[in-house]
Structure formats: C-alpha cells, structure tokens
Amino acid sequence: MKIIPIIILPFAILQLCYAPPVTPNKKGSDSDEDSDMKGLEDYMEYHRYLKEVVNALESDPEFRQKLEKANETEIRSGRIAEELEFVSHHVRTRLDEIKRIELERLKELTEKKRRLENPNSIIDDPVHHHLDHSNPHTFEIEDLKKLIAKTTQDLAEADRKRKEQFKQYELEKEYQKQEKLNHTNGDEREKLEKQMMEMEEKHKKHEKLHEPGHKAQLEEVWEEQDQMQQDFDPKTFFMLHDVDGNGLWDQDEVKSLFIKELDKMYQQGAPRGRHEGTS
Incomplete structure (x- = not known):
C-alpha cells in the first residue's frame, strides 16, 4: 500500500468517469517517459517534490512495511507521518536534500515572478503549504503532514472542478439535442425523437x-x-x-x-x- 496510490486513485478514477471527451493530442505532444506523471502536474506544481519524497520514504524497508500495514485513514489523516522518527539516517538526509532543492525552486519562482511583473518591486515569498517553511534545514514530521494534507486538498479541488466540467458537458449535450429537435419538424422530428428515445432505452437496459x-x-x-x-x-x-x-x-x-x-x-x-x- 503506497501513499500516492491511496491519495490519487480516487482522483484517477473520477478523472476517467467525469472528464469530458478530449480532443486527441497532436502527434508527439506527449512523451512516454512522462506518462506516470500525466494529470498530476495539472493540479499541483509540486508534483515532482511529492514523488521524490514518497520514493525516498519507500526506500526505507521498515517505513515501507509500516505503510503496507497502515489503513487509508492513517495515511490521509497524516498520522503515518509520526513514523518518520524511525526512518534511517540515510533516508532522512536524502529528504533534507529534497526539501532544500524544493525551497530553492520556490525561491527561484518568486524571483522570476518579480522580474516579470516589476523588476524594481519587492515580492514577499508566497506561502506554499506543501512543506514547513519555519524549518528550512531539515525534513520533519510536520513537512510530511503538510505534504499529505496539501495533496489531498488539491486533488479534492481538482475532483470538484472535474465534476463541474462534467455537469457543463451534460448541459451542453442536452442543449445540442434540443437544438437539433428545434431545427426539424413534422415526420422528421418524430423520427429523430424516436431514435433518441431508443438510444436512451438501450442505455437504461444495459x-x-x-x-x-x-x-x-x-x-x-x-x-x-x-x-x-x-x-x-x-x-x-x-x-x-x-x-x-x-x-x-x-x-x-x-x-x-x-x-x-x-x-x-x-x-x-x-x-x-x-x-x-x-x-
């Protein structure tokens, strides 16, 4: 049982069920090597940080074993983060480095924004809730709690948006149906209505x-x-x-x-x- 699948699986399923049909991408627009991250980058700009943290944690055999025994509630609530205290020194050092690189990335983003908007202005660092800024030196329990909480929150918001998109898609589909009917009359309209009703019945009977x-x-x-x-x-x-x-x-x-x-x-x-x- 893994952190990422437990948090993301409901999102992946909902994405397939509620996403409106997509226009096929142009040839070569997506690289195969990025397929495992497809979707995540659209909803969280820290997706690479998330993946690196999870990979580092799961490289620790004892922590991985605790993950396998943990239930969904323990992971989603962040309680599993308490087990960080028992992770090996090597993994903790790796997590510290991952956090340092992420903080540097965020700092560079802020600087780029400043140069684009107003080179002479002073922009405060935006608050990024996926890590603990109060301790910039080491990756601690609070960092893992914040990462899990932010990931869950962002995916919940993504789910909400996709449901709204699906709702709009259904409304548009109904509008197009009525438009088609309104532009026909007499026998042609009756024939079209019959076809639509037969199609709806087929779907109800499956x-x-x-x-x-x-x-x-x-x-x-x-x-x-x-x-x-x-x-x-x-x-x-x-x-x-x-x-x-x-x-x-x-x-x-x-x-x-x-x-x-x-x-x-x-x-x-x-x-x-x-x-x-x-x-």
Whole structure:
C-alpha cells in the first residue's frame, strides 16, 4: 500500500468517469517517459517534490512495511507521518536534500515572478503549504503532514472542478439535442425523437454498472479479468495492474480496470459515448 496510490486513485478514477471527451493530442505532444506523471502536474506544481519524497520514504524497508500495514485513514489523516522518527539516517538526509532543492525552486519562482511583473518591486515569498517553511534545514514530521494534507486538498479541488466540467458537458449535450429537435419538424422530428428515445432505452437496459473504484467493481476485475482464485488482496491487486512496475498507476493502467464495465455498457450495440450511463 503506497501513499500516492491511496491519495490519487480516487482522483484517477473520477478523472476517467467525469472528464469530458478530449480532443486527441497532436502527434508527439506527449512523451512516454512522462506518462506516470500525466494529470498530476495539472493540479499541483509540486508534483515532482511529492514523488521524490514518497520514493525516498519507500526506500526505507521498515517505513515501507509500516505503510503496507497502515489503513487509508492513517495515511490521509497524516498520522503515518509520526513514523518518520524511525526512518534511517540515510533516508532522512536524502529528504533534507529534497526539501532544500524544493525551497530553492520556490525561491527561484518568486524571483522570476518579480522580474516579470516589476523588476524594481519587492515580492514577499508566497506561502506554499506543501512543506514547513519555519524549518528550512531539515525534513520533519510536520513537512510530511503538510505534504499529505496539501495533496489531498488539491486533488479534492481538482475532483470538484472535474465534476463541474462534467455537469457543463451534460448541459451542453442536452442543449445540442434540443437544438437539433428545434431545427426539424413534422415526420422528421418524430423520427429523430424516436431514435433518441431508443438510444436512451438501450442505455437504461444495459447490465447494472458497479460504482467506479468501489470494492465490488475491483473484486469483479480480480475474479473475472485477472482470473484470481484466492480472496481479494488490495496489495496484490495493485501490483498486478502496475504493469510497468513504477509504483504508480498511470491513466492507461487505470483504464484497464474498466474494460468489463464498458463491455456492459456497449453490449447492446450502443455507440461508445464516453459518459453515457456512467453518471
């Protein structure tokens, strides 16, 4: 069980379920090497700092073992940060260096902003809540608590924005539907209305979908897609679907969890509208 998957998995799932269809990127616009960070950089400018801290912590065998035993509440609440006291000296030194580099990055950002806005002005350093500024020398328990809290807060805000985007998308879709109807009349309108009603009925009749990310949905993947005979085990499940073994689920790996749910939606021959039947 890892810090990043526990905090980010609900976001990744919601991103797939509520994001409006995206225009395909131009060829070569995204590099494969950045695929594991895709999405994070849009919602937190400190995403590299987050990843480096987590990687450093998980390099400590004892801390990693405590992470595996910790439940979601212990991680999200920041209680797991108390275990930092028992991390090896080597890892603590590495964390100190990671924090020093991050503070330097933030300082450079502030200086760039000053030069762009008004070279002669004095700009106070903005407050960045993902680390503890009161102690610029070492990475302490408070730093880890702040990092977990800020990550959770930022992803919650990202979820809220995506839900709002999805709502706007649905409103636009309904508006376009009405516009299409308003520009037809007589037999043509009746035919169009009938087609729309038939399409809606097809979506209503498809097999009941599990709530994305719900235990029942993940267990179904475990049993039917992974063909696992033993009882569902979250840690084993995570490793099974971490195809590239980098300790993170990228978007393609998360999408693979929903193949069966999509099959349920489209088995009636309905067009593959990304959101139909998932809201």
